[in-house]
Amino acid sequence: MLGIVAVLAGVGGGVLFVPIVSGFFPFHLDFVRGAGLLLALCGALSAGPALLSGGMASLRLALPFALVGSITSIFGAMIGLALPADVVQTALGATIFAIVILMLRAKRSEFPEGHLPDRIAVSLGLGGRFHDPASGRTVDWKVHRSMAGFFTFAGIGLLAGMFGLGAGWANVPALNLLMGVPLKVSVATSSFMLSIIDTSAAWVYLNRGAVLPMLTVPSIIGVMLGARIGARLLRVTRAATIRRMVIGLLLLAGARALLKGLGIWA
């Protein structure tokens, strides 16, 4: 079910999996976060090659920012595993609410225009030409606010490692709204970045022993099967309805995480 809903709502599996499973199932949060990262990683690995070969994802754009995110995700995983579970659970609840606000408020810009590339973007050669078959437009895109982008992806990596949430929920707004990358390029590049950022944190959980096969393996298989069904349902389902459902689910799971962490609803 999570796989189906994740695809229909355009969010990664991890952002739904971790708060829902840690809130409503008996598994300890350590194992849920380990599973969440591997789940998000497998989803990204499924989509990544097709997006790269289709010319939608920009490897050049992903590499420098994902490198920063992959380093901070290791620290995030270390912090998350060192902190008491109730503290992480409370922080997870607060983060889920912040994600809901981001989902509700963030506007998306199909083809951001009117900005000049900054010095870092020019020296790294970040930019390109993108043809959108849907609108028939060909756009020369460029990147600005690169330094702010580095800091943002450092934060995204930290949160991804700490909570096992994956990073897709934050990558797209950061690339599209902050750095001025066209929406479709942002979505495709985000999937590739997610596989880089999550891998380093996933190894930390794996090496610490925080991967429970009984939880992780069925979750990976289920979410990947669900994602295939979701991709077929995408054509016949109303995106707005699914989006409202996901926001409702996240609000419920976020409230549960917060109350569980604070010891009000154990």
Add this chain to the structure above:
Amino acid sequence: MARLGRKLGLVLLILTFALYVLRIVEPHIPLESLPQYWTLPVDQYLAATGLPSGWGWIAHIHRGDMLNFAGVAILASITLICFVRLACGYLRTGDLLFAALAITEICVLALAAIGVAGH
């Protein structure tokens, strides 16, 4: 390469999980006693079950539950392997800046994988 690695990892995950839950290969932690351990924080879980951390699972690969880590490790290694290929490509084309970035990423992932980073 990513496609092949993902397919291999997934097939291995499904096969090893079937061997585990169908009790064809006996697990380290009996299935019926697993619920008493999965509520514990990871440190207590390892202490209570006597399971190793890091790559110690390889020594217990003959156990049904530990066998599942083979597929997980393959899936988690795909990004690293892809980056080795990527770095070689950048070096071949003379894009030294991006070759350096790719090699740095390889180091980060390798340190995380061998357990140096994160402990």
